[in-house]
Amino acid sequence: MELAEHIKTATVERVVLTRPFQAPARGALCLTGHHLLFSGRDGDGDGDRGRQLLLLLRSVDAVEKRTVASSGTITLKCKDLCVLQLDIPGMEECLNIASSVEALSALDRVTQMYPFFYRPSNSSLDGPWGLSTPEKDLVQLAGLQDKWRVSHINSDYSVCPTYPAAVIVPRTVDDQTLVKAAQFRQGGRFPVLCYYHQKNGTVIMRSSQPLPGANRKRCRDDELLLQAVIDGSEVAYIIDTRSGQQAQQARMTGGGFESKTFYNSWKRLHRHLERGKVLQESLIKLVEACSDQSHSVDRWLSKLENSKWLTHIHSALSTAGLVAECVERDGHSVLIHGFEGTDSTLLVTTLAQLILDPDARTLRGFLALLEREWVQAGHPFQLRCAHSAYSHTRLKQESPVFLLMLDCVWQLCRQFPLAMEVGEPLLLRLAQEAYASNYGTFLCNSEQERCAVDIKTRTHCLFQFLLRPDKRDEYINPLYQPTHLAIWPSVQPQSLHLWWGFFLRWTDHAQNMAEAREVMWRIVAERFEDES
Structure with a gap:
């Protein structure tokens, strides 16, 4: 199946994004074969312009959805332990986005994954690959x-x-x-x-x-x-x-x-x-x-x-x-x-x-x-x-x-x-x-x-x-x-600590x-x- 066939709804306006360390932002949501893109918009004087998110869908670990009347909320729990919330107007749009993210975040074919499409402007595929033999x-x-x-x-x-x-x-x-x-x-x-x-x-x-x-x-x-x-x-x-x-x-x-x-x-x-x-x-x-x-x-x-x-x-x-x-x-x-x-x-x-x-x-x-x-x-x-x-x-x-x-x-x-x-x-x-x-x-x-x-x-x-x-x-x-x-590392209980930088x-x-x-x-x- 082609990547585009998984995308039931490509764009949604008036989406509210909530993520750690930042105030909620209102803007447009766009779904591609490998990424979820959010672009903040001016509106209601909340100063959303410039709020951007580019999320690699492969990093999504779980998708949780909740619909109420004519709207819905999607919670994206990522593999790096970050949790994002998307409030989406329109129940159908919410369910479509959730379904598409679930499918695209769990691709089985290796050659469909993003590394095969990633082409940074300052790197060449002709360069050295790896460090040791x-x-x-x-x-x-x-x-x-x-x-x-x-x-x-x-x-x-x-x-x-x-x-x-x-x-x-x-x-x-x-x-x-x-x-x-x-x-x-x-x-x-x-x-x-x-x-x-x-x-x-x-x-x-x-x-x-x-x-x-x-x-x-x-x-x-x-x-x-x-x-x-x-x-x-x-x-x-x-x-x-x-x-x-x-x-x-x-x-x-x-x-x-x-x-x-x-x-x-x-x-x-x-x-x-x-x-x-x-x-x-x-x-x-x-x-x-x-x-x-x-x-x-x-x-x-x-x-x-x-x-x-x-x-x-x-x-x-x-x-x-x-x-x-x-x-x-x-x-x-x-x-x-x-x-x-x-x-x-x-x-x-x-x-x-x-x-x-x-x-x-x-x-x-x-x-x-x-x-x-x-x-x-x-x-x-x-x-x-x-x-x-x-x-x-x-x-x-x-x-x-x-x-x-x-x-x-x-x-x-x-x-x-x-x-x-x-x-x-x-x-x-x-x-x-x-x-x-x-x-x-x-x-x-x-x-x-x-x-x-x-x-x-x-x-x-x-x-x-x-x-x-x-x-x-x-x-x-x-x-x-x-x-x-x-x-020589110490393994005494007082010497081992929770890795705050990752888990928190x-x-x-x-x-x-x-x-x-x-x-x-x-x-x-x-x-x-x-x-x-």
Whole structure:
């Protein structure tokens, strides 16, 4: 179906828009295939001229409508937690607009989405797309080339549909061994390198669960691959992001865990991280708490605790700290996996690298890290970020694990205000872009799917845009002072805080924080002027 066929009423006059931080405005409403446009008009002396709204329909999470006599009200609840109200004269127009927004905000075909139509005047599709490749990573890391290599065994995505075309693996392991090891891993996600610690040569690997099943099958090729990783070391660690009970239960459906008998150099530790529906319900409860208008502190704290969102942050940061401790302090390599290896695994590998790697804490390094560990590594953005906290549709594939990761990064920024070049505005922008974007970076569920619709030649890259010189200052921390030391986050209850800037973004508190950031920038700028 063409986009225009979803639009039953294209324009409506005398609409009243109510949104956070602004007085109600009267004007004209226009609906296109991808946007809702509102233009303020002069009228009744209320000074509406100049009030504008351009809303990407993909950002709408839920549409609620109410009709009374010859008029109606539409409430648009957005994925960034903003709530808009449209008072529309005419019951039929109200129902038509609501129906059209519901349809256009939930398009299924990727090529119908706005990134394929977005053409900014100051950018070209011929420019570079993306920040990192395995080849670049291998060249940049000293000492990596002797023991590791880039394999193109997955160039046609037949070995692992969710892996990129190229991955870094031990040099002593041939491609035939990789193919057989992939057959022993969920979804073909065999162990690959994601971080090399230059201080001591240890590494962080990631994969999916092995498939020994109830019969305790073994795979000598998988054993050989993991033995090549540690290269004669006495011990290494497997961090399983499932509980021991979950890992045991997985054997009944063909999955399982690495046997101590066959992987005798690897010690397995279980660090249970919730995922899927549990995380989604946690987000919903947290947003409900933040929307509570009762103004009762006890009720607010009770709802915050019951959401368990901060508990998930605690689990993620403590697991990442454990991985970093194994690598940095104990000098042992680590393999991380859960079930599929596309959610909690990526959460832990990302946070562990931020703890260990100073380069990952820079603006460019952080974006390159997200590209490697989330976009290229096969996090299914289209499935996980189909809806946010307001939607009445509950798809079992949805999960805010990427948002949880950004929240954990915010905790790091808060605890180490000088060590992270990443600023809160960047985290807020990424949280918004993952759910609805002008750019193609977070579209689809894997590199294979992106190649099938030519994402890199038909859409613009978000990360390249964020690194432009005229945009960079908007997203960096003005207090940043580089350090080559690891940063060790505290996970004590008093050290973890609600991410006010996101969950209370549309309240007066968020406005105060924005004003505080402006003052901070001004002070820093004046200091630099005095020093020069």
